[in-house]
Amino acid sequence: MPSNWQHSELFIDGAWRRTARERTETVINPATEEPVGSAPVGEEPDVSLALAAARRAFDEGPWPRLSGADRSLLLGRFHDALVARAEEIVAVSVAESGPTRPVARFMHVNTALPVARYYADLAASAPRSESLPHSVLPAPGGASLLAGQVKAYDAVGVVSAITPFNVPFFMNVVKVFPALAAGNTVVLKPSPFTPLSAFLLAEAAAEAELPPGVLNLVTGGNEVGTALTTDPRVDLVTFTGSDAVGAKIMAQAASTLKRVTLELGGKSALIVREDADLAAAIGSAVGGISTFSGQACALATRHLVHNSVREQYVAGFTEALKRLTLGDPAEDGVTMGPLIHAAQRERVERYVRAGLDGGAELVAGGGRPAHLERGFFFEPTVFDNVDNRSVIAQEEIFGPVICVIGFDSDDEAVSLANDSAYGLGGGILSRDTGRAFEMARRVRTGQISINGGVGGLTPVAPFGGYGRSGIGRELGIEGLREYQETKVISFKAG
Structure with a gap:
């Protein structure tokens, strides 16, 4: 069993931390039924620490206040750190989720890494505000005034990202990079069947020196997932998985009126x-x-x-x-x-x-x-x-x-x-x-x-579904806007 696939700590607030009860769980290779690594089992106290870090990083830290160019520079370093791990990304993906090596390389390297690069670039190039058409409005006394309006895009806040087992590294990238590019902070929860590739993402984020609390990793099962969908410190939940679980997440998020994006099943x-x-x-x-x-x-x-x-x-x-x-x-x-x-x-x-x-x-x-x-x-x-x-x-x-x-x-x-x-x-x-x-x-x-x-x-084509296949879109400029709020600023232009 590769020693570097043995993980006992979570990535929270820019540092590696032991879990509340220091439990770990073996990750099984589905082709051999043999152990290939281990991951910590997070619990509600670990989620609380991660959310506190993400909340602090968003409310008080530099990340949402950086210029698009500065955020793009850091995300570019994040991308480059993942490119340097390309061979390990393939090996981990094959071992923990079972695709063939050509399929793993196609999806997790040749497709996922360009997505990361796309959003790193989009952080700088996507308009953060857009002028709306000017209007002439009536004014008191029979006069008129020229009205101007600007549509601005703000980060939503703290995002909890819950990803599936089938294409784990790809899905982690597809959720983390646009959320960060939009100026949010993230708590990532991978499937307990396939947590290993998420640690590669956390290691790359640390190497790129993303500010503390910008990206946090908490592994675990239903307890972690429920905490990430119900805690009021979370502003948006993004989930990929079955429609049955997606419906439960919508219900759990409803009491705090969180925004939800869901990429669900298909037939x-x-x-x-x-x-x-x-x-x-x-x-x-x-x-x-x-x-x-x-x-x-x-x-x-x-x-x-x-x-x-x-x-x-x-x-x-x-x-x-x-x-x-x-x-x-x-x-x-x-x-x-x-x-x-x-x-x-x-x-x-x-x-x-x-x-x-x-x-x-x-x-x-x-x-x-x-x-x-x-x-x-x-x-x-x-x-x-x-x-x-x-x-x-x-x-x-x-x-x-x-x-x-x-x-x-x-x-x-x-x-x-x-x-x-x-x-x-x-x-x-x-x-x-x-x-x-x-x-x-x-x-x-x-x-x-x-x-x-x-x-x-x-990367440029939005992905998502109708009906029980989900809500919202991933990829493309639409995938960035899912992680942003729209604000209108109005003023008298003359």
Whole structure:
């Protein structure tokens, strides 16, 4: 077990501190079920210390009062300290959450670090105020006056950031950097399953010499999460996870009227029209089901396929799945890793049974791979002839399970895609890109690609969902504004 992945202290007020009861918890590699590190278990007193530090740093410290250029300079140093840790970021991510090394590098280095750089730069370049159009208003005595107004952006205050297990380092960056760029202070709580990558962030913040209390790290379970969503010293909660937990967080935050941003679940639809390039469609489908072993909210898990090509699509998809290699993602040649823990695998198994009980046709997978005795692995699984109103088509499984649903017209495909409580991601595959664009405008989802889109996330494009997929947006200028208040200053211009 790497000695530098043994953590016993939290990062609070610019220093490493023991927890209230000095408890630690072992972090398990989901592919081997072996220990890979340890993290302290924070409790309510630790949260209170962190919030006091964050509150003091915001109310009395320099951070929200720095110029955009000065804040950008410090965030740039923070980014550079993370770049220097790129190889360790990949290694930690593979060990604690289970993606393959290429996937970990793509998401946690090639995607996350440019996001960090983007917000470091945006801290300096984003307007902190904007002039509104001048107005001529009536004045007493029949005269008129010229009215001027300025729209100014202020930091919200203290932000509690609660992140999930599936893409931990990436999500930590996506929440911490825009919140800091906007002038807020942050208390970060990672998932107890994947805390190790958060310590890399805290170490980099210390190396960059961010002012004390600007970024604080408190690990732990539900007690820490509840404290961070209910304490009146918190001004905004940002959370990524399931819609069920998101609803609880909204309720917990309601009594103190905190602002809440939520990036929640998905049951995204991939529409395969009759004129789609089936080879490309199948390649996209295989990549989707194997990436993070299906544990990603925006992955397309409902494949809506035109009935004229559905049989060919299902046959090609199931055949291509045979070429995936399940195993320890740290090993060369492995193309699909494990689920995060035993309880998540059991959850997927329950949904597979529900699919069978509901009359769907299991055409691939459906169980634990026989050749892997250790690790929380599950076969890539495909159901055909799925009723779109069934449990497996309506509820987020968060595992490598795909539902194939047939359609006969574009209107039916759009109707099926929109027949969901979620609206996070999606895609349309068609050689008729004009028609695909028209359909994309009709699908109620936060983001949708045509023929694979740009192939990933870009820092400038806002990300978020409709319905039970969340509230607010991350990334882009919109992701910065989520962490700011809008103030209007009015005056007589003449």
